[in-house]
Amino acid sequence: MTWTARPVPWRYVASWQCTACGLCCRTYNVVLNYGEWLNIVRKFGVEYTSCDLSRLYLRRKPNGACVFLYRFGNKWLCGLQDMKPRACKLWPFKIYTKPRFGRAREAFYEYAGHRLFVYVDPNCLGIRWGEPTNHFASNVLPEFVEIWMGRHVGQRFSTGKVRLPLVAQV
Ligand code: SF4
Numbered sequence: 395m396t397w398t399a400r401p402v403p404w405r406y407v408a409s410w411q412c413t414a415c416g417l418c419c420r421t422y423n424v425v426l427n428y429g430e431w432l433n434i435v436r437k438f439g440v441e442y443t444s445c446d447l448s449r450l451y452l453r454r455k456p457n458g459a460c461v462f463l464y465r466f467g468n469k470w471l472c473g474l475q476d477m478k479p480r481a482c483k484l485w486p487f488k489i490y491t492k493p494r495f496g497r498a499r500e501a502f503y504e505y506a507g508h509r510l511f512v513y514v515d516p517n518c519l520g521i522r523w524g525e526p527t528n529h530f531a532s533n534v535l536p537e538f539v540e541i542w543m544g545r546h547v548g549q550r551f552s553t554g555k556v557r558l559p560l561v562a563q564v
Pocket residue numbers: 411412413414415416417418419485486517518519520521
């Protein structure tokens with residue numbers, strides 16, 4: 395499945411909380427940087443990754459799901475936990491230094507002296523639409539921006555609530 399909806403400025407988001415529906419992990423190819431790829435290869439083996447002529451990826455199962463996605467009760471969880479790639483940590487937010495998807499006023503976000511433009515992929519089921527709540531604007535969004543800036547490696551507000559040990563199934 396491929397999603398094509400246009401990203402929406404953060405000003406239309408009241409709040410966000412991952413519901414562990416697993417849709418994103420069953421839908422997208424996750425691009426890895428070289429350091430992420432190396433860490434995963436060292437810990438799990440090269441068979442947990444894939445590549446094309448220009449990029450490195452997490453491997454997907456035959457059904458299209460990420461190789462590290464697993465089911466726990468009625469939730470879908472990430473087996474990579476603290477090794478989660480940056481692309482996964484940032485999902486569903488998209489952060490730029492230019493208004494890439496229009497509506498610059500609504501996407502504008504000033505953080506620590508940086509002029510940024512923040513959008514969200516509307517396909518994520520964890521989005522509640524409306525006027526941004528104080529929690530979203532003061533806690534959730536800054537954590538995503540810090541991850542994007544490379545300043546914040548831990549996740550408190552930018553991930554789901556359930557965390558379990560490392561698991562991977564090829
Ligand atoms: S980030 Fe969104 S789409 Fe992905 S599992 Fe969480 S709620 Fe579902």
